[in-house]
Amino acid sequence: DQQVKQNSPSLSVQEGRISILNCDYTNSMFDYFLWYKKYPAEGPTFLISISSIKDKNEDGRFTVFLNKSAKHLSLHIVPSQPGDSAVYFCATRGGGKLIFGQGTELSVKP
Amino acid sequence: DVKVTQSSRYLVKRTGEKVFLECVQDMDHENMFWYRQDPGLGLRLIYFSYDVKMKEKGDIPEGYSVSREKKERFSLILESASTNQTSMYLCASSSPHRGISETQYFGPGTRLLVL
Numbered sequence: 001d002q003q004v005k006q007n008s009p010s011l012s013v014q015e016g017r018i019s020i021l022n023c024d025y026t027n028s029m030f031d032y033f034l035w036y037k038k039y040p041a042e043g044p045t046f047l048i049s050i051s052s053i054k055d056k057n058e059d060g061r062f063t064v065f066l067n068k069s070a071k072h073l074s075l076h077i078v079p080s081q082p083g084d085s086a087v088y089f090c091a092t093r094g095g096g097k098l099i100f101g102q103g104t105e106l107s108v109k110p
Numbered sequence: 111d112v113k114v115t116q117s118s119r120y121l122v123k124r125t126g127e128k129v130f131l132e133c134v135q136d137m138d139h140e141n142m143f144w145y146r147q148d149p150g151l152g153l154r155l156i157y158f159s160y161d162v163k164m165k166e167k168g169d170i171p172e173g174y175s176v177s178r179e180k181k182e183r184f185s186l187i188l189e190s191a192s193t194n195q196t197s198m199y200l201c202a203s204s205s206p207h208r209g210i211s212e213t214q215y216f217g218p219g220t221r222l223l224v225l
Binding site: 098103 | 114119143145150151152153154155158160168200201202206213214215216217218219221
């Protein structure tokens with residue numbers, strides 16, 4: 001049973017526009033969420049996180065929003081750049097380990 | 111800067127071979143993890159370890175074993191490789207601090223092809 005779901009396998013966005021990547025989770029007890037970014041032939045790298053006591057966390061062009069009642073989080077990238085093209089994984093912490101979603105491949109076109 | 115290295119970037123093995131994937135981290139992290147990444151399935155946890163000589167099964171341990179003889183090294187073993195183990199294998203490490211959620215640091219991955 002997939003506890004963290006990213007229902008969009010891919011997303012294509014024009015350079016300079018906003019990218020919105022979505023993630024849903026099933027367990028309301030999850031209290032910390034992370035986004036990782038992965039380029040081909042490289043390991044994932046940590047991008048941004050949010051605790052359940054907040055509903056927004058911002059770091060430069062990246063903002064994560066958390067809607068606890070909907071069990072939904074989203075990552076906004078503004079403005080999108082071609083270098084943002086990668087696979088993005090959302091994850092949550094559970095049982096001492098991270099639980100990852102399936103990933104969304106973002107393509108930012110010049 | 112945290113560094114996690116994996117012994118090979120690409121491996122080609124034959125069905126039935128025993129395969130060793132090595133991972134080394136240089137930040138004295140207690141926790142180490144092995145994942146596989148497959149299209150549409152995301153990152154799936156195979157095994158993890160909280161300390162030397164300790165191991166815990168992840169979500170998909172079947173067909174794999176691990177070894178953690180030293181704190182910095184975590185090995186993944188495919189006892190008898192099968193074609194359905196063709197995948198990207200990723201090692202990660204983290205250091206838990208009470209009250210702070212640990213970020214995992216990943217190695218570059220090993221792309222394994224089993225023929």
